[in-house]
Amino acid sequence: MSTISKNSLKSSLLQLECHFTWTLLKQDVDLDELEETIDSQIEFLTESAITNYNLLSYVCHLKKSNEEALRNLKRAEEEVKKNHPDEIARRSLVTWGNYAWIYYHMERYEEAQTYVRKVENGCGKLSSTAQxxxxxxxxxxxxxxxxxxxxxxxxxRARDCFENALKNEPNNPEFNAGYAITMYRLEETSLAQGTQVGLSFQPLERAVELNPEDTFIMALFALKLQDLKRFNEGEMYIERALSKTPDLPYVLRYAAKFYRRNRKVEKALEVLKKALAVTPKSTFLHHQLGLCYRIKFFHLRKSAKCTPQKQVDELLRLSIFHFKTAIEKKPKFFAAHTDLAGMYEEAKMYREAEEMYQKAFQINILSCTDKQQLYLSYGNFQNFHMKSESEAIRYYTEGVKIEEDSFIRDKCKEALKKLLKKRIQEGLGDASDFATLGLVHSLNSEKGEAIECYEKAVALRPDCEEYLSALCELRLSISC
Known part of the structure; x- marks a missing residue:
């Protein structure tokens, strides 16, 4: 193929709408875990098979398995023929785009060009525009x-996509479900930043109304009702979802989460064990089991006088086992790392806790709030278990320095402030301690206290430009 025609093909490929042009970066996800998730959804959520086969083909390509990628695109085509025989072109545009890109990467340029033409011809027949x-x-x-x-x-970006889809078809059940799930996930993320609960309520309610048979959405709606303290309504939806699809693992997992948060731990364990029998590889389920056994452990330990120590120890062992299993199956499962480290601390297995925190620091897909949580947890470990105030201060400070407002960052600030004041009151504070306390006061808009701390830091380290600069900026901000 000539250089000119190859460049022309590449230019055409870049105009396609498919997974290869949507900027889905492999460094942002655990590919093995994503592949397992897609496989599970293909098995249990058959209505989304076309979408899942298309995505799975892209994941296979990222894992350098283009032949398997082509096989999954073939499966997507078969699903289109079976379920949408009158809309084959309309439903196949993404599939054909993926075909074109995969053949291009395999250097099978003529086949790539064939699929580019299929997309162009399909669009031409279906629409008078190229949009x-x-x-x-x-x-x-x-x-x-x-x-x-x-x-x-x-x-x-997902939210924007579903909003755009809904502009054309506002009553489409699938588009409403996608939008509701996305809003729920966004809200879960924003809660770590202290945002109010409730943004996803109306989208979830709308999605349930449009498709009362979608028990996955029904279970999410129940969890949202629970967030809003509407416990009885939430439980009604959970029970309805369980009665309609008693063996669907996605409903079982959310039902278990609902019961655990409702302090019905035994009921949650019962549901989780049932779900685990259906999907034994599920990292989510093992993590949830670990959380349930952790709740029981803390509860029984409080009443240790009337509880055999052997029973308490067994709950500790079970919690550790399930958190550990979740990590073995999903090495980048951040919450499971910190949860397991915490249970190792309870077991006084400090070497294992240290190892787990260090593994968590190596995870390369952490969000800002995840990083803040890790610095807070590890700072607490150093402070309360390793009795190292200097290390605790170091990690609390790292958490504070991440400029993402969240209640976790606030916790880092509180822990740091308390520890620094203690050191200073005991006469152990050095210039760095005063400067760090000044930083905390500054972030809390306590400028007078911040200036006082930086003045003490400068008195101890008059040659430190960082302290002098911070002090100068604070004084200027007051005089302006």
Missing amino acids: QKTQFPEIYAEEGWALLKFGKKYYE
Whole structure:
């Protein structure tokens, strides 16, 4: 193939709407875990098979398995023929785009060009414009589902995609479900930043109204009602979802979460064990089991006088076992790392706790709030278990320095402030301690206290430009 025609092909490929042009970066996700999630959804959520096969083909490509990627695109085509025989072109545009890109990467340029033409011809027959996504909201929706599966970093883009799809078809149950799930996920993320609960309530309610048979959405709606303290309504929806699809693992897992948060731990354990029998590889379920056993452990330990120590120890062992299993199956499962480290602390297994924190620091897909949580947890470990105030101060400070407003950052500030004041009162404070306390006061808009701290830091280290600069800026901010 000539250089000119190859460049022309590449230019055509970049115009396609498919996973290869949606900027889905492999460094932002655990590919093995994502592949397992997609496989599970193909098995249990058959209505989304086309979307999942298309995404799975892209994941296979990222894992350098293009032949398997082609096989998954073939499966997507079969699903289209079976479920949408009258809309084959409309429902196949993303699939054909993925075919074109995969053949291009395999250097099978003629086949790539064939699929580019199929997309162009399909669009030409279906629409008088070249604006594919505007004319075909299914493409917006499919992009939204893909973005949603690539994690927190992509949630806002996913929301925009579903909003665009809904502009064309506001009553489409699938588009409303995608939008509701995205808003729920966004809200979960924003709660770590102290945002009010409730943004996803109306989208979830709307999605349930449009498709009362979608028990996945019904279970999420129940959790949202629970967030809003509407416990009886939430439980009604959970029970309705369980009665309609008693063996669907996605409903079982959310039902278990609902019961655990409602302090019905034994009921949650019962549901989780049932779900685990259906999907034994689920990291989510093992993590939830660990959380349930942790609750029971703390509860029984409080009443240790009337509880055999052997029973308390067994709950500790079970919690550790399930958190550990979750990490073995999903090495980048951040929450499981910090939860397991915490239980190692309870077991006084400090070497294992240290090892777990260090593994957590190596996870390369952490959000800002995840990092803040890690610095807070590890700072607490150093402070309360290792009795190292200097290390605790170091890690609390790292958490504070991440400029993402959240209640976790506030906790880092509180812990840091308390520890620094203690050191200073005991006569152990040095210039760095005064400067760090000044930083905390400054972030809390306590400028007078911040200036006082930086003045003491400068008195101890008059040659430190960092302290002098901070003090100068604070004084200027007051005089302006």
